[in-house]
Amino acid sequence: MKWIDYATPHSVREAVDVLSEAGGRARVMAGGTDLLVALRAGVYDIDLVVDGKNIPELNEITYDPTNGLTLGAAVPCYKIYGNQAVATAYPGLIDAASLIGGTQIQGRASLGGNLCNATPSADSIPPMIALNGTANIAGPNGNRQVAIEDFCTGVRQNALGSDEILVSLHLPAPVANSGANYIRFIPRNEMDIAVAGAGVSVVLDNGDIKEARVSLASVAPTPLFVQEAGDAIAGKPANDETVRIASGIARDAARPITDMRGTIEFRQHLCEVLTRRALNTAIERAKENN
């Protein structure tokens, strides 16, 4: 491993300047739980690490029941699930924040980092897609917003330009009778990468599904938003048959590969099982949330 410089900008403006200057040979660091591992493994050839921990906007959590949640891109998981208001409003997000890595990792790992890292298996991306999240990005030409489902563009590739930084994530306020859930399948009980994962959200209306969103992990080059699965059950009663329709669509939408973590057949099969189980939990949660 070679010598790498380290910068600690104190504002978004300063960070963008440093990134622009580095001309693509820099990476932002939030918790570093991906970045440091990747640098040691020689995944990136860079000259500069830009620490996001001193930039206020990257480290704040703001929530109110009208405007929803704005989550600084570098806020670690433990602060997210430790925030009572956020934990109550977004149990589907907490599912992911509390299962990334383990206790030590959650002390550093951020959802911004999880998103920017852009692996197909990233646990927080499917629930953020299911919860209609957006990414707030800053660059030399100002700010822009990108829907979470459009943020990842390939394995470890994202929509950011080399001079841009992810500032925060935004989730709309939860509506009444809504519920969400994220579950993944791993062979061990911890310290593992999702063989497949399903993040879902539902809004109920008098026992019917008013709206649903389904997203899958680890079964395509990017986290997969399966819009058709949610659309197909909108207006249908929230029962087993309806859930099976959506989970069948999720299975058919999955485009996995066979690798050391699972075969194509097993991952497709898991998409059905996980989507079904996640939808059942989300419906239960929605019933309790009125």
Added chain:
Amino acid sequence: MATTRDYEPNVVLSNQDYNVVGTRPLRPDGADKVTGRALYGADFAAAGLLSGSVLRSPHAHARIKSIDTSKAEALDGVRAVVTSADFPQGGEGPVVWQRDNVLASDKALYRGHAIAAVAAASPHIAEEAVSLIDVDYEVLTPVTDVQSSMKGDAPILHDSLMTDELGEKADKASNVASHFQHVKGDVKAGFKEADVVIEREFTTKTVHQGYIEPQAATALWNNDGRLHIWCSTQGSFAARDACAKILDIPVSQIRVVPLEIGGGFGGKIDVYLEPVAALLSKKTGTPVKLVMSRADVLQGTGPTPGSYAKIKIGAKKDGTITAAHAYLAMEAGAYPGSPVGAGAMCVLAPYDLENALVDGYDVVVNKPKTAAYRAPGAPNAAFAGEQVIDEVAKAIGMDPIDFRMKNAAKEGTRQVHGPTFPRVGYEEVLEAMKSHPHYNAPLDGPNQGRGVAVGFWFNIGFDSACNIAVNADGTVTLQEGSTDIGGTRASIAMQAAEVLTLPYEKVHPTVVDTDTIGFTAVTGGSRTTFATGWAAYEAAQDVRTKMIDRAAQIWEVDADTVELEDAVFKSKSDPELSMTFAELAGQLGRSGGGITGTAAVSPSGVGGAFAGNIVDVEVDPETGKTEILRFTVVQDAGKAIHPSYVEGQMQGGAVQGIGWALNEEYYMSDSGTMDNVSLLDYRMPTSLDLPMIDTVIVEVANPGHPYGVRGVGEAPIIPPTPAIANAIENAIGTRLFALPMNPAAVAKAVMDK
């Protein structure tokens, strides 16, 4: 009728008590280890130390046409580059294989095979230099599993390797290094007598020992010609002797200093880095350190083999086994020497058989040369054999423990490969299993299942030495040559303390280097507490005799009238004459000089060990994930010198067996490379994947040891894979014949049912 005994989670079924032996004192190395002060292989430092790095083959099978090191040598900060050409050449067979495994000469035989090495001023320079070495490879087709490698059209690894077919050398190159047989009785006739005959085929994947400390070695080839090596090893003398062979120098020219070892399980017996660091030090004249990464460990050091087995067992309706045939083929890795021989000795060992046949095949493949891993070969064999036993028991409607009891090997049973069992504790192990509350508790819930299985390991003796010196304050220091992987400093010191009637705390054990103690064989084969413990027993007897003589001399009485009891010397003839051990120790200098005891032993009375498991699982039929709900290990330890460390071995063996059963495997790509070269994807169980593992130590004394010790380190890894397979079968109603029984495999078995 099963009678349930009242067991605590961990029990010792003892029938003989001692003062120190059988107690649970603190380990002498504990404080250094928990405070992080202990020096492991990679912690060693020396003035002028250079960092080394090893270039490894990216190909699983390739001819090395040329190696150009000039660019690496020209890099600033590089002090030396070595290749296999720097080793003394010549020889044939095992020494060439051993040398080629350390640095490849004409062929790279597995991905990760070491090709060249660099010594430089810093690890970064060394790494960069390695990337500047140009190797011209002719890439060849690899073969990475035992069944493919045995086929006639398989790519050949060694042009000079001809099969040893039942003692006859074949005349054509082959990947099958040898085929041997053990025969007893007449299996054909035996199968004819059977009411039920079951034959099944099984496969297992290559798995790694998974010790947490990667290999590390530092060498200094001093100006006086002596080679000093500091390393993490299971056998300092084994490392010394292997280096002497590879470097073609006398053993006395080498001194190996063993550092603390972060696990080995058999995988730290062979040398990898030591001879290479020695070459680099010879060229540079300074100490050179080499440290492996986790990927190096997985790709470049000994795994235990993947294997194929076919087992056929016949039994009468009354439960008598009439015949058994075991066909075992195991991967040797890149060079001959798989553990199939040991597997063949163990596969049918628990059974008293009239008619049996074992075929064994040792087969080379393009994977790292296999190394020992706890009871090498036996778990692969048991995964197959113990499942067929389970199936036969079910087919004739007999309880699987009763079926084993009916056919149990015991004192006097002749094993298929020849030797007759001395006193063994197998029936006692089965009794403890049958009466354990775990075996008699109901399962609660659907998709749950229970399985049992047993395993045998023969254990070994070999040479050990021990020195003991008496200190003026009444303590003794004890020096031994067995590197301590499992608490053996304590278990050896305890045996000396027992003889000297001293409290354990008065014996200070140290593991010393090869210049300081007599030859001591590896910490392996479950031999250390047995054999080095025996050396300590003898050395302590030596001290005891000399101390008694000295007391007699001081008192001017006959030595045979003096006795030592509870650390007090007394005269049988004169009750006034009495002196504590410490009082006498304080007078040694004035009464004729200090006292030391010494012993070098090679005990033959090795006691084999049987272990059994009872396992409860719950399977998620949709995801195929198996949860271990309850796990009980029962094992005959002979005598548990330190029961906590025996329990640790039993629990550790169970944990490794659980990993082997459920997830661990070398996941090989088509090009013959291992994809999962990290502990993230090479899935050993974490604490969250395991229940508390309960233990029952059965003590049926080994008549061949002063305290009855049998080895305990290996037997516990044998029964887990079949016990879990039998439990999964019980849970889902269908059997798995391949390891690992990972979620994908179990889910498929449920769907295919």
